[in-house]
Amino acid sequence: MATKAILQELILNPDRLNDLVDEAKNLAFQHGLVMRTHETPNSSEVVTHVPFTLFPSPVPKAAFLQALAVQTHFNTLVDKISQDQDFLEETLASTVQADHFTAKLFGIYKQVQQEGHKQSIVVGLNRSDYMVDQKEDGSSSLKQIEINTIAAAGFGTSDHLSMVHRRLLQSVGLVEESQSVQDTNRTAEMSAALAKAWQLYDQQKAVIMFLVEDVQISKLSHCCIERELWKRNIPVIRRKFQEVSSGGSLDGEKKLFIDGLEVAVVYYRYGYMPDQYTEQSWDARLMMERSLAAKCPDIGTHLAGTKKVQQVLARPGVLEKFFPDQPQVVEQIRATFAGLYTLDMGPEGDQAVAMALANPDAFVLKPQREGGGNNCFGEDIVKLLQEVKNDKRRAAYILMDRIRPRTEQNILLRRELPIRLVSICYEIGVYGAYVRHGGEMVLNQVGGHNLRTKNIDHNDAGLLRGVTTFDSPLFI
Numbered sequence: 001m002a003t004k005a006i007l008q009e010l011i012l013n014p015d016r017l018n019d020l021v022d023e024a025k026n027l028a029f030q031h032g033l034v035m036r037t038h039e040t041p042n043s044s045e046v047v048t049h050v051p052f053t054l055f056p057s058p059v060p061k062a063a064f065l066q067a068l069a070v071q072t073h074f075n076t077l078v079d080k081i082s083q084d085q086d087f088l089e090e091t092l093a094s095t096v097q098a099d100h101f102t103a104k105l106f107g108i109y110k111q112v113q114q115e116g117h118k119q120s121i122v123v124g125l126n127r128s129d130y131m132v133d134q135k136e137d138g139s140s141s142l143k144q145i146e147i148n149t150i151a152a153a154g155f156g157t158s159d160h161l162s163m164v165h166r167r168l169l170q171s172v173g174l175v176e177e178s179q180s181v182q183d184t185n186r187t188a189e190m191s192a193a194l195a196k197a198w199q200l201y202d203q204q205k206a207v208i209m210f211l212v213e214d215v216q217i218s219k220l221s222h223c224c225i226e227r228e229l230w231k232r233n234i235p236v237i238r239r240k241f242q243e244v245s246s247g248g249s250l251d252g253e254k255k256l257f258i259d260g261l262e263v264a265v266v267y268y269r270y271g272y273m274p275d276q277y278t279e280q281s282w283d284a285r286l287m288m289e290r291s292l293a294a295k296c297p298d299i300g301t302h303l304a305g306t307k308k309v310q311q312v313l314a315r316p317g318v319l320e321k322f323f324p325d326q327p328q329v330v331e332q333i334r335a336t337f338a339g340l341y342t343l344d345m346g347p348e349g350d351q352a353v354a355m356a357l358a359n360p361d362a363f364v365l366k367p368q369r370e371g372g373g374n375n376c377f378g379e380d381i382v383k384l385l386q387e388v389k390n391d392k393r394r395a396a397y398i399l400m401d402r403i404r405p406r407t408e409q410n411i412l413l414r415r416e417l418p419i420r421l422v423s424i425c426y427e428i429g430v431y432g433a434y435v436r437h438g439g440e441m442v443l444n445q446v447g448g449h450n451l452r453t454k455n456i457d458h459n460d461a462g463l464l465r466g467v468t469t470f471d472s473p474l475f476i
């Protein structure tokens with residue numbers, strides 16, 4: 001690749017490299033690629049550029065297009081799972097015994113189902129993440145890492161990175177290559193689903209409420225979504241769990257009111273990790289789930305994104321249950337699955353434990369968590385499984401074949417990170433947006449894409465953890 005040769009030249013010319021890095025950072029600020037700092041996460045007085053790569057990274061075009069092509073089917077699958085109480089109950093039966101967080105979520109799901117008073121508007125914003133698995137024989141294939149069904153991030157202030165990368169390629173003489181860097185309109189596409197749900201709620205004075213965290217380092221990205229909604233004259237408010245608890249209520253029709261404002265849509269940007277809840281927060285979550293407000297996601301959709309559901313979907317015959325008489329859809333989805341194994345108590349789980357202990361570097365141990373930094377690798381797998389292998393706690397995890405991603409070289413630009421050429425790997429993220437009204441899917445679309453890149457020295461990922469950087473695909 002031409003970018004690889006340019007990178008090698010730049011490393012030998014530090015002055016030119018420093019000039020290009022300064023140009024890159026200036027372009028980032030010009031195009032709004034900014035975020036709050038970890039030192040002052042609740043203030044926009046001081047901001048920095050989002051972490052990003054100096055150049056776009058080479059990505060096989062066929063794998064990228066494959067990920068885009070299957071996304072609307074994943075949207076449909078997640079929505080069908082969220083409505084199937086029997087499937088969720090059977091699938092998560094062992095997990096809720098071993099994992100308190102999943103049990104609390106499932107308890108809310110069952111209560112809402114038993115009450116039988118459902119909001120007919122369902123809105124989903126998800127992101128399906130993939131790696132390109134590189135085999136020893138030189139062949140490669142697209143494999144899904146996970147699907148995020150709550151607080152799917154990575155769009156907003158980073159949307160114009162493609163413009164930055166095109167300009168940088170042009171600056172080093174790679175004009176032809178710059179034309180293959182695609183724009184993505186992900187914030188507008190994802191916001192359109194929230195707007196559609198608000199429109200279907202059909203109450204002009206009702207608001208969309210963002211449920212947000214106490215430490216709001218991502219607020220500027222949220223503001224990009226808010227801007228899209230305000231452009232449509234849709235009012236937006238931001239509230240924390242404690243503010244919902246103190247200012248929220250349901251009327252006799254189960255309409256949700258926060259500080260006197262009727263809420264049409266609750267958009268969860270928080271609430272995906274156990275440490276984000278107190279007992280008061282759980283009560284607030286239940287109130288919101290019981291309400292007539294559309295939820296993004298509702299509790300069933302949240303559960304549909306658990307790792308245990310991902311593992312069960314890979315079993316023979318399961319996808320066919322959700323897509324009867326659609327073998328091509330089943331084939332498209334199944335082609336993206338890596339090897340996934342149960343750790344439930346019993347012979348099948350015992351076999352998976354034995355496999356992992358015998359060859360821990362071949363697998364990843366995954367808990368029912370989102371947000372990055374939760375997975376176990378190598379000797380950490382051995383340590384954890386030795387502790388839980390003989391009791392039900394192991395059912396809180398699943399085992400997945402470790403993907404060996406294709407690697408490239410790039411320079412990662414992150415505040416206070418030394419400028420150096422490193423070996424990197426990336427995840428392809430594809431966004432999905434859908435709205436269902438009753439039994440009719442009124443919107444089902446691909447919401448754009450992103451590329452998130454890290455140094456191969458890191459096992460796990462996470463943008464806010466200081467590991468991952470934003471990137472753009474350069475098709476090969």
